[in-house]
Amino acid sequence: MTAVQPTDREWLDQDAGPVVRPYALTGGLTRPSGQRFDLLDMVGVVRRSAEDMPRLAPEQAEVLRRCQIPAPLIDLAADLDLPVGVIRILVSDLRERGLVSIHRAQPAGVGDLKILQEVVNGLQRL
Amino acid sequence: MAYNVSDRETAADSLTAIKILVAGGFGAGKTTLVGSVSEIRPLRTEETLTERSDQVDSLYGVEQKSTTTVAMDFGRITIHSDLVVYLFGTPGQQRFWFMWDDLAYGALGAVVMADERRLADCFPSVDYFEAKSIPFVVAVNCFDGTRRNSLESITRALNLASDVPVIACDARQRESSRDVLVALAQHAIARQQGRRAA
Numbered sequence: 548m549t550a551v552q553p554t555d556r557e558w559l560d561q562d563a564g565p566v567v568r569p570y571a572l573t574g575g576l577t578r579p580s581g582q583r584f585d586l587l588d589m590v591g592v593v594r595r596s597a598e599d600m601p602r603l604a605p606e607q608a609e610v611l612r613r614c615q616i617p618a619p620l621i622d623l624a625a626d627l628d629l630p631v632g633v634i635r636i637l638v639s640d641l642r643e644r645g646l647v648s649i650h651r652a653q654p655a656g657v658g659d660l661k662i663l664q665e666v667v668n669g670l671q672r673l
Numbered sequence: 674m675a676y677n678v679s680d681r682e683t684a685a686d687s688l689t690a691i692k693i694l695v696a697g698g699f700g701a702g703k704t705t706l707v708g709s710v711s712e713i714r715p716l717r718t719e720e721t722l723t724e725r726s727d728q729v730d731s732l733y734g735v736e737q738k739s740t741t742t743v744a745m746d747f748g749r750i751t752i753h754s755d756l757v758v759y760l761f762g763t764p765g766q767q768r769f770w771f772m773w774d775d776l777a778y779g780a781l782g783a784v785v786m787a788d789e790r791r792l793a794d795c796f797p798s799v800d801y802f803e804a805k806s807i808p809f810v811v812a813v814n815c816f817d818g819t820r821r822n823s824l825e826s827i828t829r830a831l832n833l834a835s836d837v838p839v840i841a842c843d844a845r846q847r848e849s850s851r852d853v854l855v856a857l858a859q860h861a862i863a864r865q866q867g868r869r870a871a
Contacts, residue, residue, distance in 0.1 A: 585778055587690040587759065619690060621759060624716055625747055631718040660865055662756070666691055666781070667858045669752030673710060673851045 572606055572633050579639035584620060586631065589650040590638055591617035599646060607637050614647060691758045693854065694776055695746070696801075697786030698794020702814040702844035703762040704746050706786060710850040711748030711760055718743045718772060743772060758854075773801060782808035782861045784853055786844070789813060789821050792830055799831055808861040810838040812853045836863070 592614045600608055610623055624634040641647040695703045707713050746762030761776050777783075783802050787795045795811070802809040813827060822830075824839045833839065838856050842849045 586775065587692060587779070589688065617688075619688075619759075621716070621747065622749075625714045629717070631716065660862060662689060662691075663781070663858055663862045663865065665756060666752060666758060667855055667862070669756065670750070670758070670851055670855045670858060673750070673847070 572604060572629070573636040573640075574604060576636050576640060579635045580643055581639055584635070584639075584649050585651070586621040586624075587619050589617040589619055590614045590623060590647050591650065593646055593648050595646065599644065602644075603641075604637065606633075607641055610634075610637060610641060611646060617650060688755045688757065691756070692776070692780040693758060693760050693857065694773075694780055694783040694807075695760055695762045695786065696783055696795075696798035698788060698791055698798075701786035701788045701791075701794060702812075702816075703786050705814075706784065706812070706842075706844040706850045706853070707746045707748040707760045707762045709845055709847045710854065711750045711758075713746055713748045716745050716747035716761075718745065745772075777801075777805055777807055780807060782810070782857045784857055785809055785811045787811050787813050787827065787831075789815075789827070792827070795831070799833070803834075808857065808864050810840060810853065810857045810860055812840050812842045812844070814844050815841050816843070836860075 590610065592611055595611050603611070606627060606629060609627060613623060613626065620634060620638060621631070623629075623638070624631045627634065629637070638647060638649070642649060695707055697703050704713070743764055745764060746760070748760040748762075750758040750760070752758060758781075763773060763776055783798070785795050785798045785802065799809070799811070811827065811831065811833065813824065824841060828835070828837070828839050831839075838860050840853055840856055842853050844850055
């Protein structure tokens with residue numbers, strides 16, 4: 548259990564961090580369903596229909612908004628300022644509902660010399 | 674309003690994401706390095722301590738603790754529109770190892786930041802990457818521009834394989850940090866090509 552210990556009443560600004568426990572954001576779900584996905588896996592919207600929206604958490608609606616062009620899971624976590632564990636659960640729930648698809652990230656660079664060389668060249672230009 | 678975005682899937686398939694870990698002891702300069710070469714963003718993880726981590730994580734006295742929140746540094750370098758490098762500054766303490774397997778999956782390699790004054794702080798990182806056969810370089814962060822020990826003596830002190838690059842750097846300098854990443858990518862290539870003996 549992670550203890551959140553507000554020491555006074557002035558904790559309602561951004562710097563104070565989240566004001567609700569992570570499980571409140573996930574509708575009580577504590578673990579992702581289905582296959583665990585990698586931080587770099589791409590999340591893309593399959594469909595976004597008006598009738599689905601009321602059943603979604605605001606954060607999930609935001610995920611759908613941001614993934615019109617597939618985005619890496621890690622970018623969603625950083626952009627929405629949500630812990631990785633929370634975004635995993637929200638996204639796996641969206642997948643269960645058939646609203647998003649997950650594209651497995653290739654373990655890129657590990658076996659591909661051409662890509663590694665591209666990385667070297669690109670970094671040298673920084 | 675329902676619509677299909679299957680035509681965009683090709684965009685996802687063509688994006689290549691490269692993962693580089695930046696590890697090392699507390700205060701060794703992980704955040705500084707990630708910040709000097711990329712746009713840095715904080716990333717929070719709220720993770721359940723798994724059985725796997727129980728083996729390395731002493732839970733004595735905190736047996737009730739089942740999840741933990743960890744902040745890490747996260748940076749992104751766009752090489753071109755479909756090739757992106759992600760940098761993860763990972764907490765070096767052993768109690769965060771449960772995160773590492775996740776992060777290390779498919780990683781190009783790792784930078785181990787070393788502070789000469791506290792060299793032992795990077796032992797766990799070195800052990801981890803050696804055990805996982807993940808290519809890594811050791812970057813000796815010289816905060817004040819002076820180096821106390823030769824890089825060779827650091828190689829000996831860490832008992833590194835002779836092909837592991839040990840580089841002096843100033844993590845505050847973009848060029849210096851960039852050179853560390855370039856050295857890592859080149860080391861990964863050399864390992865791929867198998868031209869150097871381990």
